[in-house]
Amino acid sequence: MDHFHQKHILDMASLSKQEIDYIINTAITLKDISNRPIKKVPTLRGKSIVHFFHEPSTRTRTSFEIAAKRMSADTFSISASTSSMTKGETLLDTVNTLQAMNPDIIVMRHSASGAPHFVSRKLLNASVINAGDGMHAHPTQCLLDMMTVREALGKIKDLKLSIIGDIFHSRVARSNIIGFTKMGAKVTVAAPCTMIPNGVDKLGAQVAKSLEDAVSNADIIMALRIQKERQSNFFFPSEREYASFYGLSYERLKSMNKNAYIMHPGPINRGVELSSDVADCPESLIMKQVTNGVAIRMALLYLLMGGTRNAHSN
Amino acid sequence: MRILIENGTVVDPKQSLEDTRNVYIDGKKIIAVLPPSELSNAPFLRDSADHVYDAQGQIICPGLVDIHVHFREPGQEYKETIESGCKAAEFGGFTDVCCMPNTTPVNDQPEITQSIIQKAQSFKGTRVHPVAAISPGSKGQGLTEMGLLLKAGACAFSDDGQPVSNPQLMRRAMEYARSFDALIVSHCEDLKLAEGVMNEGTISTRMGLAGIPNAAESVMVMRDIALCELTGAHLHIAHVSTAQSVEAIRIAKDKGLPVTAETAPHYFTLTDAAVLEYDTHAKMNPPLRTETDRAAIRQALAEGVIDAIATDHAPHSDLEKIVPFDQAANGIIGLETSLALGLRLVHENVLTLSQLIERMSINPAKIMKMPEKGIASGYPADLTIFDLSVKHTLSAQLLASKSRNTPFDGWTFRGKVMQTIVDGRLCL
Numbered sequence: 001m002d003h004f005h006q007k008h009i010l011d012m013a014s015l016s017k018q019e020i021d022y023i024i025n026t027a028i029t030l031k032d033i034s035n036r037p038i039k040k041v042p043t044l045r046g047k048s049i050v051h052f053f054h055e056p057s058t059r060t061r062t063s064f065e066i067a068a069k070r071m072s073a074d075t076f077s078i079s080a081s082t083s084s085m086t087k088g089e090t091l092l093d094t095v096n097t098l099q100a101m102n103p104d105i106i107v108m109r110h111s112a113s114g115a116p117h118f119v120s121r122k123l124l125n126a127s128v129i130n131a132g133d134g135m136h137a138h139p140t141q142c143l144l145d146m147m148t149v150r151e152a153l154g155k156i157k158d159l160k161l162s163i164i165g166d167i168f169h170s171r172v173a174r175s176n177i178i179g180f181t182k183m184g185a186k187v188t189v190a191a192p193c194t195m196i197p198n199g200v201d202k203l204g205a206q207v208a209k210s211l212e213d214a215v216s217n218a219d220i221i222m223a224l225r226i227q228k229e230r231q232s233n234f235f236f237p238s239e240r241e242y243a244s245f246y247g248l249s250y251e252r253l254k255s256m257n258k259n260a261y262i263m264h265p266g267p268i269n270r271g272v273e274l275s276s277d278v279a280d281c282p283e284s285l286i287m288k289q290v291t292n293g294v295a296i297r298m299a300l301l302y303l304l305m306g307g308t309r310n311a312h313s314n
Numbered sequence: 315m316r317i318l319i320e321n322g323t324v325v326d327p328k329q330s331l332e333d334t335r336n337v338y339i340d341g342k343k344i345i346a347v348l349p350p351s352e353l354s355n356a357p358f359l360r361d362s363a364d365h366v367y368d369a370q371g372q373i374i375c376p377g378l379v380d381i382h383v384h385f386r387e388p389g390q391e392y393k394e395t396i397e398s399g400c401k402a403a404e405f406g407g408f409t410d411v412c413c414m415p416n417t418t419p420v421n422d423q424p425e426i427t428q429s430i431i432q433k434a435q436s437f438k439g440t441r442v443h444p445v446a447a448i449s450p451g452s453k454g455q456g457l458t459e460m461g462l463l464l465k466a467g468a469c470a471f472s473d474d475g476q477p478v479s480n481p482q483l484m485r486r487a488m489e490y491a492r493s494f495d496a497l498i499v500s501h502c503e504d505l506k507l508a509e510g511v512m513n514e515g516t517i518s519t520r521m522g523l524a525g526i527p528n529a530a531e532s533v534m535v536m537r538d539i540a541l542c543e544l545t546g547a548h549l550h551i552a553h554v555s556t557a558q559s560v561e562a563i564r565i566a567k568d569k570g571l572p573v574t575a576e577t578a579p580h581y582f583t584l585t586d587a588a589v590l591e592y593d594t595h596a597k598m599n600p601p602l603r604t605e606t607d608r609a610a611i612r613q614a615l616a617e618g619v620i621d622a623i624a625t626d627h628a629p630h631s632d633l634e635k636i637v638p639f640d641q642a643a644n645g646i647i648g649l650e651t652s653l654a655l656g657l658r659l660v661h662e663n664v665l666t667l668s669q670l671i672e673r674m675s676i677n678p679a680k681i682m683k684m685p686e687k688g689i690a691s692g693y694p695a696d697l698t699i700f701d702l703s704v705k706h707t708l709s710a711q712l713l714a715s716k717s718r719n720t721p722f723d724g725w726t727f728r729g730k731v732m733q734t735i736v737d738g739r740l741c742l
Contacts, residue, residue, distance in 0.1 A: 013520075090633075090637060091637060091638055092636055092637065110638070111640075112638035112639065112640040112641060113521055113522035113523050113592075113638075113639065113640065114521065114522075114523070114592035114638060114639045114640075115638045117591070117592050118592060118637075118638050118639075133522070134522050134523070134640070135522035135523070135524075136521055136522025136523070137522065171522055174519075174520070174522055197518075197519040197525075198514050198515055198516070198518070198519055198525060198527075199515050199516030199517075199518075199519045199520075200519055202516040202519075202520075203516070203519065203520055
């Protein structure tokens with residue numbers, strides 16, 4: 001592959017294996033920029049990037065901001081609380097308004113699944129990067145997770161990834177099931193049955209019979225955040241109950257599996273899905289995920305603006 | 315006015331008739347139906363007819379009846395009016411439609427029922443039979459004045475759009491309706507189970523959309539069948555979408571309970587795969603289901619477990635549909651595509667032509683206790699004429715309905731409505 005042809009980054013299903021490899025390879029090349037004394041290259045000078053966040057976000061938004069600034073792009077932010085959407089403007093009107101100002105890329109997070117797809121169909125020129133839509137997809141998270149796994153284990157193919165936690169509500173889980181399966185990994189999910197969505201096996205994931213079943217054979221264990229507000233809709237009885245059956249302490253982890261790496265998309269509920277000694281253990285890749293997030297986002301901005309992988313090896 | 319429709323193929327399921335006939339109409343009545351060879355018995359000469367329609371190669375059937383439409387008047391006339399809805403019905407071949415009460419205000423008063431009927435009559439086309447609400451405002455808090463509403467012209471009762479969640483109210487509604495021999499049409503949905511935006515399954519999981527399980531419908535179908543058995547009232551189940559509902563209705567019918575059921579063309583045509591790409595024109599309630607359900611619906615139509623095809627014609631403007639999927643309104647328009655979609659079942663050998671006409675004319679008229687539909691001397695001159703095989707491509711922009719929310723835009727169909735005759739009047 002010598003060129004990247006996607007106009008938008010909407011979900012993992014629409015990226016090919018070759019494109020995924022290409023993005024990760026590009027990110028590995030660009031990662032070095034963040035370690036230089038002067039963390040800025042002029043590559044995207046004169047490009048405008050709108051960060052349109054219709055849902056709260058700290059790490060993803062900051063990661064995109066930093067990525068854009070390290071590439072010298074101009075960034076503009078719109079968030080739900082400050083935008084005219086609180087005044088009742090429809091998404092279509094917001095998009096048309098943005099369009100008229102002619103940005104190059106719109107990075108978008110929205111609570112409605114499919115909202116970035118909707119926006120991408122209405123835009124004539126700008127590219128859309130999905131920074132998380134509803135329960136549907138979070139492709140940049142999946143790409144940074146894959147990059148992190150590849151750095152730690154040298155490959156993705158044939159690895160065993162186990163995702164533990166609220167699969168039902170998780171766009172990270174959906175993107176990782178689709179993405180890692182596409183790259184040849186074997187994905188297993190484990191959670192109380194209320195948190196396993198109908199038909200998840202058809203997406204490529206195996207449903208584990210127990211936590212032990214999921215953990216004992218895994219190369220990588222990814223824990224997901226348990227959201228307390230789900231309790232009100234009867235998904236689980238209490239955090240205490242959840243932690244005692246699905247929470248990972250270092251001792252429990254080591255009793256089931258001596259070698260696995262630990263990942264978490266953040267933010268962590270310490271003491272619920274992961275105890276502190278797991279979050280901070282030597283096998284934890286959690287901080288590496290965050291670091292790689294910047295590189296992946298730099299790579300995507302760069303590739304969407306017509307860059308090629310090798311053009312940047314100066 | 316005297317009309318002669320000559321050389322068409324008359325299909326009348328009641329007489330098991332499917333043969334070439336000339337149909338003679340005088341005023342509002344059919345006065346003779348004769349083989350073209352029997353010119354000597356003709357009630358009037360070809361030359362003395364005011365209008366001669368050459369139906370060579372076309373089908374003439376009893377007027378189609380759609381017992382489930384939403385005309386948005388009063389209240390949301392920007393989506394559909396009684397006039398535009400009637401026009402769409404005429405283009406769809408329908409001589410009679412039953413409009414659901416979820417207008418603004420809800421049709422829960424005799425005066426509203428009367429005003430809908432009078433308005434529709436002023437257009438002298440498709441007849442409109444209002445279904446009145448079961449509970450005032452369809453709020454599920456009490457009973458409407460069913461007796462007075464029936465006197466005003468209501469044809470049945472339903473809180474369609476909303477289920478009657480309170481089982482005690484549903485029991486009383488059925489009992490009370492029975493005292494007038496009136497029909498209860500049930501929108502079967504458990505609101506708590508139905509907290510989603512599409513069918514629950516692999517596709518909702520893939521798309522990250524909250525799912526509505528089949529059980530959200532079938533638990534209420536089963537409840538209402540139990541109440542039907544308790545009360546003995548005539549129960550009609552609206553828009554059946556699942557295999558489990560079909561199974562429950564089959565058992566109820568085997569028991570001899572007075573239960574009838576309808577499904578909509580989209581449930582025997584599409585599956586939840588139509589939602590991929592977040593197409594809001596594939597969003598409706600109940601949602602499009604899986605292939606298993608679609609197959610069960612088709613089989614139930616063939617076996618007569620589902621008695622009728624009704625469109626659930628639900629006009630919405632771009633304001634409600636060109637939005638993210640979660641926020642889009644439920645429903646699609648159906649009047650102008652129903653027969654074409656029904657004919658696909660004939661072309662695919664799921665139904666015979668006669669069975670299709672039974673499901674779209676004879677049975678729905680019977681469910682709503684309308685005058686019997688048939689093509690014979692003395693019957694009302696309510697006829698639909700269509701071509702069985704002419705190919706045409708649907709363009710949503712050209713539809714008579716005020717709204718364009720159809721997932722069938724651009725589809726090519728075999729079969730097309732050519733003329734709709736209501737009370738001896740040519741509508742098209």
